[in-house]
Amino acid sequence: MFRKNLIILSGLVLFATVTNAQDRYFTKTGQIDFFSKAALEDIAAKNNTVTAVLDTKSGAMQFSVPMKGFEFEKKLMQEHFNENYVESDKYPKADFKGVVANNAAVNFAKDGTYNVTVKGKLTIHGVTKDVEAPGTIKVNNGKVDAASTFNIKLSDYNISIPAVVKDKISNSIKISVDTRLEPFKG
């Protein structure tokens, strides 16, 4: 009995480490955009420095988004974004930890586009909230494109809009995620 257990144990440990390396897909140049339609002016920014990892076996997903990586057309807006709204010095990164809820429906060995639902915890400005978003996973030639669009509310993340511009800045922000993941050889 002892020997049998030991074999199972070593088997499990071995399996866990091996699959861990093989099934991980990653990128360091993932793209996240956000857009907000507002009366005064539209607010849009682009970030190409997103680190993302997907474990195809379990469907586990993790994103790390450096807030200072968001580029605005108007530099002043970028400064205000970092200084007054998301407070990048205090909260340098936004994080997402989650899972592809219907991971079993995706065949990572076969090229194709799969509709998925992603669930998890999104942390922005030091505040963590549960989010659920529809997305697509496109398998193409050993690469995995993961994309999603969803909305968040600034008020959910304690990002306050000053009273003077309250009517001019929307509380709802559209977030678009677009990442091309490659196999991780760790």
Add this chain to the structure above:
Amino acid sequence: MKSKPISLVLATFVALASRAQDTDLLKGVADTTPKKEYVYGAFKSTRVIMSHSIEMLRPGVLDFRILHRFGNVNQGISEFFGLDQATTRLGLDYGISNNLTVGIGRGTLKKEVDGFVKWRIIQQSTGPKSMPFSLVAVGGSTVVGAPWSDPARKNLFSSRLGYYGQAVIGRKFSERLTLQLSPILLHRNFVELAADPNDLFAAGFGGRLKLSKRVSLNVDYYYVVNQNDARTELHNPLSIGFDIETGGHVFQLHFTNAIGMNERAFLTETTNRWGKGEIQFGFNISRAFQIAKKKT
């Protein structure tokens, strides 16, 4: 019975293994080496109040500046505490690059036109090869436009000119506190009295204390080193006020004893004294427009 504790150990191991797996997906992927990061937002504006601050305009930004000083507050209600009078300067500054800003302006005092070039040599940064402070060099010129006081005399255009060179050394000590030192050399081609120095040295001190996300307390002072001592009517300029920032605007509301709004004017023509209540209420309005847009 013998296998029970072993199963327990096994279960614990499996649990630990799977937990380790799902908590740290980024391990080995995320770059954890610290990066060099420049320090921004040392001041809310490119001026402390009167002086150039270590803050620069971003490239492609046009800053329209309206400067306004009322009369002395100690004149009482008959002059509406100075609000009946006004001295103004209108100016345009432009950010050519991240480290180069130019500007022009015209003030009502002596109908003076002034221009400057501001170059950031060192920018404060954190991370590898960090710099603890910022260093900015400013060179400027002023042209008096007012009619000659004595038209009968032979007057040269060059007599209207003044120049200054200034170094601004500053540091954002924390999110809230920024301090700067700004020695300045001012040259006037033409001075009022023979005993007045053509070259004037002054030491500038500026600081900001951030009170909230959008409001800061600013202090701006110059100690003029070699003022002609016979000119007892001249004093060192001191301004104290608040910066209020609302999106693209910065409002600098302040009290000052300096009527002049360029370096030549406030260093050589400040005749008011704080101690006597000879101070003016004033404001600077800065409105930034993004002219050239960076492709994203």
